[in-house]
Amino acid sequence: xxxxxxxxxxxxxxxxxxxxxxxxxxxxxxxxxxxxxxxxxxxxxxxxxxxxxxxxxxxxxxxxxxxxxxxxxxxxxxxxxxxxxxxxxxxxxxxxxxxxxxxxxxxxxxxxxxxxxxxxxxxxxxxxxxxxxxxxxxxxxxxxxxxxxxxxxxxxxxxxxxxxxxxxxxxxxxxxxxxxxxxxxxxxxxxxxxxxxxxxxxxxxxxxxxxxxxxxxxxxxxxxxxxxxxxxxxxxxxxxxxxxxxxxxxxxxxxxxxxxxxxxxxxxxxxxxxxxxxxxxxxxxxxxxxxxxxxxxxxxxxxxxxxxxxxxxxxxxxxxxxxxxxxxxxxxxxxxxxxxxxxxxxxxxxxxxxxxxxxxxxxxxxxxxxxxxxxxxxxxxxxxxxxxxxxxxxxxxxxxxxxxxxxxxxxxxxxxxxxxxxxxxxxxxxxxxxxxxxxxxxxxxxxxxxxxxxxxxxxxxxxxxxxxxxxxxxxxxxxxxxxxxxxxxxxx
Ligand SMILES: [Zn+2]
Numbered sequence: 114x115x116x117x118x119x120x121x122x123x124x125x126x127x128x129x130x131x132x133x134x135x136x137x138x139x140x141x142x143x144x145x146x147x148x149x150x151x152x153x154x155x156x157x158x159x160x161x162x163x164x165x166x167x168x169x170x171x172x173x174x175x176x177x178x179x180x181x182x183x184x185x186x187x188x189x190x191x192x193x194x195x196x197x198x199x200x201x202x203x204x205x206x207x208x209x210x211x212x213x214x215x216x217x218x219x220x221x222x223x224x225x226x227x228x229x230x231x232x233x234x235x236x237x238x239x240x241x242x243x244x245x246x247x248x249x250x251x252x253x254x255x256x257x258x259x260x261x262x263x264x265x266x267x268x269x270x271x272x273x274x275x276x277x278x279x280x281x282x283x284x285x286x287x288x289x290x291x292x293x294x295x296x297x298x299x300x301x302x303x304x305x306x307x308x309x310x311x312x313x314x315x316x317x318x319x320x321x322x323x324x325x326x327x328x329x330x331x332x333x334x335x336x337x338x339x340x341x342x343x344x345x346x347x348x349x350x351x352x353x354x355x356x357x358x359x360x361x362x363x364x365x366x367x368x369x370x371x372x373x374x375x376x377x378x379x380x381x382x383x384x385x386x387x388x389x390x391x392x393x394x395x396x397x398x399x400x401x402x403x404x405x406x407x408x409x410x411x412x413x414x415x416x417x418x419x420x421x422x423x424x425x426x427x428x429x430x431x432x433x434x435x436x437x438x439x440x441x442x443x444x445x446x447x448x449x450x451x452x453x454x455x456x457x458x459x460x461x462x463x464x465x466x467x468x469x470x471x472x473x474x475x476x477x478x479x480x481x482x483x484x485x486x487x488x489x490x491x492x493x494x495x496x497x498x499x500x501x502x503x504x505x506x507x508x509x510x511x512x513x514x515x516x517x518x519x520x521x522x523x524x525x526x527x528x529x530x531x532x533x534x535x536x537x538x539x540x541x542x543x544x545x546x547x548x549x550x551x552x553x554x555x556x557x558x559x560x561x562x563x564x565x566x567x568x569x570x571x572x573x574x575x576x577x578x579x580x581x582x583x584x585x586x587x588x589x590x591x592x593x594x595x596x597x598x599x600x601x602x603x604x605x
Contacts, residue, residue, distance in 0.1 A: 115556035116536075116592065120564025122557075123398040125286035125311050128371060130363035138239065140370035142363040145232035148174065153224045153358050159212045159253045160189040167211050168193050171227065171250060178235055179242045187263040193250040194264075195234070197242040201268040204245030205380045206337070207233060207373060208261075208277040208328055210254035220358035221344060222351060223254070226278035228366060233373045243381050251328050261328035265335040274380045275339035276373050277329040282467075283356060284347035285365030287372070288569070290316045291329055294338025296403075297387035300394055303340075304401050305385070306375030310342065310368060313395035314525035315566060319573060340376060342369050345572050348467035393528035397561050402528075409524035409531065416534035417517030423541025424510035428499035432507015435493030440587050442485040447583030450477065454579070467575045474576040482586035506541060509591040513537035516588075529566055532558035533592055559592070 130142035157164040168191050172182040181199035185192045193211070194201065209226025213219030230248055237246055251260030275293070289312040292299050296314075303312070329341035344365050350356040379385060394403040404412075424433075454461050454474075461468055468474070493504050516534045520527025536555035539548050567589060571582050 115553045116560035116564065119557035119560025119562075120568075121560075123561035123565055125565055126309070127285040127287075127362075127364040127368045128309070130367045138236065140232055140236050140367070140374045142367035142370060144235075145228040145366055145370055146358060146361070146363065148231040149224050149228045150358060153218065153220060153227070155218050156216060157211060157213045157219060158215050159256055159259075164212055164252065165191055167227075168250065168252070171211070171231065174231055175234060175248065178238050180234065180238070180248070182248075185264070185267070187260070187267070190252040190260050190263055192252050192260045192264055193248070195248040195250075196246060197244050201247070202270060203272040204247055204274070205243075205377050206247045206249050206273050206275045206332075206339075207377065208249045208251065208275055208332065209279075210251045210260065210328060212252050212255050212260075214255045214352045216354055217352050217356045218354070218358070220350075220356050221280035221283035221347075221361045222356055223279060224358055225280045225283075225344060225361060225366060225369065229278050229370045229373055232370055233377065236374050237377055237381070245381055246377065254328055258326060258328055258331050261331040265331055269335060273332065273335075273337040273339070274384075275329060275332045275337045276376055277327060277332070277339065277341045278369055278373065279327045279329075279341065279343040280361075281325075281351050282344045282346045282348040282572075283350045283360045283365075284344060284362040285368055286311050286346070287342055287365050287368045288312065288316060288345055289340050289342050289372070290320045290345075290573075291327075291333075291341035292317060292339065293329070293333035293341075295387075295389050296392045296394065297389055298385040299338065299340065300392065300401055300403055301385035301387040302376055302379035305379050306372065308372035308375055309396070309399055310372050311396055311565065311569065312401075313529065313566070314393045315395065315527075315529050316569075316573070318523060318526040319570075323574075342372065344369075345569070348572065348575065349469040349471070351467070391525075393525045395529050395562055395566075402562070404528060406524040409528050410521055412531050413517045413520035413524070413527060413534065416531065416538055417514060417521070419538035420510055420513040420517065420534065420541060423538055423543075424506065428497060428503030429507040429510050431493050431497035431499055432504035432509075433511040434507075435489040435504055436508040436511040436587070436591070438492070439482075439485045439489035440584055442489060443482050443583040443587055444580050446481045446485060447478065447580035450481065450583075451577070451579040462577065467572075471571070471576045474579060475571045475582065478571070478579060478582035479586050481583040482590065485583075486587060486590060505591060509537050510541060512588050512591045513541075529562045532556075532562055537592060556592070563589075 133143045135141040175182040175195045180195040182195040253259030287310040391406045516530035539552035
């Protein structure tokens with residue numbers, strides 16, 4: 114209950130898309146979409162006339178805004194750079210790519226980035242183009258990040274602040290899933306910018322374990338700092354003929370645009386001053402929560418000890434073993450289900466990122482998890498002759514100890530698990546008004562921090578990660594079960 118209330122309170126909200134007649138000092142999604150409408154109706158494959166027409170159109174428009182816009186040719190590639198004087202030095206670099214895959218109009222990928230860059234450039238240069246503002250529109254991104262690599266080879270410079278805008282989906286809320294460079298100044302500017310995109314060190318941690326790459330990867334390797342934005346919802350359109358400009362969610366365009374303008378304004382003022390320390394961080398509703406990684410580790414240790422102390426003498430071992438069996442069962446059934454799906458429904462993996470309606474797969478993952486849980490609990494009850502609440506105590510302890518271990522080993526990923534860890538600890542100790550209040554408060558906080566992350570996880574991983582998706586509910590469900598685990602149960 115408290116978990117659900119917390120989740121709802123922190124649920125990502127997108128701003129309303131501003132119309133073409135919005136005040137000129139504001140970023141307007143409708144104006145941004147209008148900037149690319151003339152040439153974003155069809156594919157812009159590297160080396161084709163359509164890609165060149167798009168670059169030339171962008172260059173012409175940026176020149177009317179006061180930029181020196183220069184195409185740069187590298188073999189078949191045609192990049193575009195724009196700035197006040199044509200220099201390629203330090204400062205803020207807004208980045209997107211002009212090319213598409215064959216057969217896709219790239220309305221979101223990367224029509225989103227191009228639309229955002231032009232409208233953001235207009236807002237930022239209303240009083241003249243800032244000397245430190247640059248735009249980089251790459252080519253050959255889809256074929257292998259070639260345009261970004263050509264730029265880095267041609268103009269090596271380690272002191273850039275890069276804001277890259279990409280899309281693997283076409284709908285919001287927007288995500289900032291990757292950063293480069295020292296985190297404290299990035300977060301300091303983030304807070305001042307008012308950006309409300311979903312972001313966190315957990316997302317970065319997950320993304321870095323996936324094989325995906327963007328131009329940002331190349332720029333980061335060259336020593337740049339910065340932020341990598343993307344849309345991931347509506348991923349079934351990605352790299353297909355359905356990725357049209359009409360399919361691109363204007364509210365997501367607005368959200369990314371507001372973030373790009375806000376962050377660029379902060380960094381154009383200079384590098385934000387912030388003490389350099391490793392941080393774990395998470396956007397929670399409108400707030401950016403950040404803790405030093407040593408504090409996350411300390412809290413994880415304390416929470417883990419609290420849980421261990423609460424687990425003594427309540428069928429904890431039986432419950433723990435049942436929970437581990439449920440995890441293994443869910444992973445095995447999930448793997449079997451995925452193999453069967455792929456064998457009987459070739460279209461399942463035909464789409465580059467996601468099936469058209471992935472909801473069925475997510476529901477399937479929950480069904481597998483629930484069935485595995487019920488079965489393992491039933492077997493454990495038979496074997497240990499203990500009641501379900503006692504066994505669930507072991508479950509909850511197992512799940513909480515996993516969270517504690519995770520946060521100890523990878524504090525950047527584990528920050529979002531801390532409130533849940535303490536909620537579990539308070540629940541295992543049970544009894545008393547203070548413990549009850551602590552439990553409800555921690556559960557609410559857990560919902561606010563973890564709820565939006567859990568709902569984004571299947572979309573980030575896609576249906577292909579069915580075995581993983583079937584295991585995730587088992588890590589969460591023990592927290593949600595309404596079984597009473599109060600101190601009274603400790604009595605013989
Ligand atoms: Zn792309």
